[in-house]
Amino acid sequence: MGDFERSPADVIVVGAGPAGLFLAGLLARQRLSVLVLEAADTFCQQTRASTLQARSMSLLSRNGVPGLTNLRQLKTGHFAGVGIDLTLADIPFAGQWKIIQPELTRLLALWAAECGADLRFSSPAQAIRLDDQGVSVVCSDKTHLARHVVGADGSGSTVRSQVGTRRVGHHGRRHLIRADLPVTDLTPRRFQKMNGLVATASQIASDTTRVMLHDPAWGPGTVLDRVQLAHSWAAATGEPLEGLPTWIDRFTDSVLVHDSQPDPRVSLIGDAAFDSIPVGGESLNSAIADAHSLAIALSPDSAGSTGLGKWSASRDIAHRAAARRIRYQTRLLLDTDKQSRQDQSLLDRAVRGSRCLERRLAQLVSGSTM
Numbered sequence: 001m002g003d004f005e006r007s008p009a010d011v012i013v014v015g016a017g018p019a020g021l022f023l024a025g026l027l028a029r030q031r032l033s034v035l036v037l038e039a040a041d042t043f044c045q046q047t048r049a050s051t052l053q054a055r056s057m058s059l060l061s062r063n064g065v066p067g068l069t070n071l072r073q074l075k076t077g078h079f080a081g082v083g084i085d086l087t088l089a090d091i092p093f094a095g096q097w098k099i100i101q102p103e104l105t106r107l108l109a110l111w112a113a114e115c116g117a118d119l120r121f122s123s124p125a126q127a128i129r130l131d132d133q134g135v136s137v138v139c140s141d142k143t144h145l146a147r148h149v150v151g152a153d154g155s156g157s158t159v160r161s162q163v164g165t166r167r168v169g170h171h172g173r174r175h176l177i178r179a180d181l182p183v184t185d186l187t188p189r190r191f192q193k194m195n196g197l198v199a200t201a202s203q204i205a206s207d208t209t210r211v212m213l214h215d216p217a218w219g220p221g222t223v224l225d226r227v228q229l230a231h232s233w234a235a236a237t238g239e240p241l242e243g244l245p246t247w248i249d250r251f252t253d254s255v256l257v258h259d260s261q262p263d264p265r266v267s268l269i270g271d272a273a274f275d276s277i278p279v280g281g282e283s284l285n286s287a288i289a290d291a292h293s294l295a296i297a298l299s300p301d302s303a304g305s306t307g308l309g310k311w312s313a314s315r316d317i318a319h320r321a322a323a324r325r326i327r328y329q330t331r332l333l334l335d336t337d338k339q340s341r342q343d344q345s346l347l348d349r350a351v352r353g354s355r356c357l358e359r360r361l362a363q364l365v366s367g368s369t370m
């Protein structure tokens with residue numbers, strides 16, 4: 001176990017992803033002592049998410065996170081594949097804003113450190129102990145003590161497994177492959193259904209296009225590599241996929257929500273609490289919203305464990321609502337059967353016929369809680 005760090009922190013955040021870093025900066029701005037323990041020796045370099053919703057832009061900008069002024073703005077988005085004019089949301093930063101995750105993480109880390117958070121890399125949390133003194137986080141070389149510990153350590157969360165939280169929801173059955181390619185000449189597509197497959201292509205940087213493909217015939221045993229991707233892409237779209245992927249990702253349509261908060265001194269945020277297929281940017285953006293709302297609940301002015309209990313209850317409601325939206329959207333986006341096509345065209349007609357519905361969906365897609 002090694003040394004015991006004598007002076008306890010107010011809050012230890014386990015994980016320096018977007019959720020942990022945003023929370024750490026917000027808490028440090030309130031003059032709380034914050035220690036961030038990150039397992040890796042640097043920030044995650046995987047592209048992962050590339051879109052900030054309006055609400056996230058608002059939260060990050062309002063709190064002084066730098067580097068967000070020149071991001072590319074998209075004024076249209078979609079809900080379950082149905083095009084939505086996002087400017088109808090009528091909120092600050094209406095639209096979606098493009099930034100790849102490693103860049104966002106880098107900006108958040110600089111900002112969190114400037115706010116006064118103590119960031120320590122190569123410090124994997126191995127165990128969590130709860131006793132009368134507080135909460136201890138055991139790393140290989142040291143044990144750290146705090147009043148409160150936050151698990152922001154991603155979908156495979158050590159904190160979550162240490163405190164024994166269950167995850168409930170839907171375990172994925174649809175398989176997808178996604179890749180970033182160093183090309184810019186692919187036809188843009190948004191969950192286009194062709195020849196029984198579903199294909200998406202969109203340029204996410206000046207030299208990079210992200211493609212995503214789903215074939216209902218794929219199962220757990222299918223090898224989803226770049227050869228399979230190129231082969232199936234050509235079968236679906238008739239286009240050859242050229243260039244070696246700079247990033248490749250396989251995932252399913254699982255949507256898992258953590259079930260309960262066993263001890264008020266430990267909280268889970270981001271992917272540690274809500275792990276889902278990234279439809280509509282819900283994953284990254286709900287992680288940012290979690291961090292923001294928890295920072296309020298942990299603030300020196302809030303009502304202690306009562307405030308945390310309320311935070312946990314309302315956040316769980318938000319996660320469950322997001323999970324329902326994601327399940328609904330996933331069915332319409334990825335199923336190629338007659339029923340899903342009919343439902344999608346019904347939704348499309350309803351949206352085209354009602355500005356009010358389009359506005360409401362624009363707000364939902366923007367992450368607005370109005």
Ligand SMILES: Cc1cc2nc3c(=O)[nH]c(=O)nc-3n(C[C@H](O)[C@H](O)[C@H](O)COP(=O)(O)OP(=O)(O)OC[C@H]3O[C@@H](n4cnc5c(N)ncnc54)[C@H](O)[C@@H]3O)c2cc1C
Binds near residue numbers: 017050123249
């Ligand atoms: C492959 C992949 C692709 C994704 N694509 C998208 C997408 O397209 N759109 C979208 O919206 N979202 C996507 N997501 C989700 C998105 O990346 C997350 O929602 C976002 O990063 C916020 O997550 P987080 O900060 O909670 O966790 P993460 O970003 O996963 O950060 C967790 C951090 O905790 C660290 N850690 C883990 N275990 C420990 C430990 N024991 N001790 C200390 N540190 C630890 C990790 O090294 C990591 O730095 C994707 C996620 C993955 C994994």
